[in-house]
Amino acid sequence: MTPQNGNEAAPARREPRPRRVVITGAGRDFGRTLALFFARRGDEVLLSARDLAAAEHVADEIRGLGSDRVHALRCDLADPASVRAFADEIATVTDHVDVLVNNGARWLSGEDLASAADEDIAATVASTVTGTVLVTKHLLPLLLKSDRPDVVNLISSAGLTGNHRTRAHAAFYAAKHGQAGLADLLSPQLRPHGVRVISLYPPDFSNPDPLGPDWDTTPRGVGCELTAHSLVECVMFAIDQPRDCFIKAFHFEQTT
Template identity: 65%
Template sequence: MNFTDRRVVITGAGRDFGRALAHHFAGLGAEVFLTARTLEAAERTRAEIAGRGHDRVHAFACDLSDPASVRAFAGALGRSTGHIDVLVNNAARWLEGPDLLSVTDEDVVDTLASGGTGTVLVTKNLLPLLLASPHPDIVTMVSNCGVPGTRHAVAHEAYYAAKHAQRGFTEALSHRLRPQGVRVISLFPPDFDSSRDPLSPEWDAAPRGAGDPLTAQSVLDCVTFAIGQPRDCYISAFHFESMSPAAPGGAPLS
């Protein structure tokens, strides 16, 4: 699949699945705009991609828990490009704990701000650039901790709250933006294996059989498939079933 005509923004691209997303879309030929909480983290991924011969890659700082940082990023992005085609809302803080009292108030605020408020603010501030695209897509990595009734072995209640906020936001946004031709695509994966380095030979050797845990590669394939469909095909959500007891649900996605 060729994405040379797409401009893709990825939040939380400094590490883990966000970094894998960045390498994946760059490998498909897209122009990629990467954010991380610090510019240094985004620059590390940018340098990796540039080192592979892909020169259409840009790095920005964006702290989703800070509205001023989100606005500054949106302004800098708008000065770099007149439109974007895909926004991937990947960044969100993972928080675990045995009970509600096991984390600090600051942990709760940061988790809700990055996963809930941050997703709303990034989407809001980048919407004008998306509406300038002939094929705009918004992809949000939610996790199945945002699905009612799902239980995770170690996820903290604040993480559940952030993921349910993302689910409610994307469902409402999908209805609101559909008449304007914007596809809003949400993914609800269980825990998945993102331990393999996308630059290592192990990346393509990941086991993907029926009895294996869900891999980052399979999640990437779902994102690519949804974006690559003709505009008459609107896949609003991917819901995954855990095939392995090692994957109880609700992955720390970034």
């Protein structure tokens, strides 16, 4: 008999099954933060960096947390041949990918257009735009073999029209707008295949060391700078939603 008093307990939410997660640009900064956090959840992490030694260092940190489900790979996002080799290597490690995090991008600062060398401008655009396109293209077959595929794009408020508050070179702004355009197009294209495309547009944020004391003590109140801790929780919230829930983007107020 079904209770009629409205007090029946809600079904318990199940803990998510471990995922296989690919993270680009994971040798430092927020990519490292994400890699450590996914590993702490019990996920298998395939992390890449342009410098293999940097990726290996983060992999060693993950092993130090007690997880051996980690793979360090080299990928220069500005080099199509390197991206193809990266995707081929992933295919030898796993038969599917559950989450692809497009985090890697080359930062470029500069007060005016002439302040950066041509080579740096080309590398910034190539790593951020071309790299994201090619990584997604070459890993899509493995994503389509997952029963819960997600593509997460760490874009930046620099990719929003009318935003000029990030202290970056114009080429970085252009590259981030390219990423945003790709995400806007891929979201409806991949939705019929069950692939969710989730983009985050954070302003400048603090990124305390996840393995240090500041991770849990950095203030997160009203008026405080956005923290990597909160960004990580946004990512996990989005990918843990049931498959009928397609969260397209996270936009953030810049409070500082």
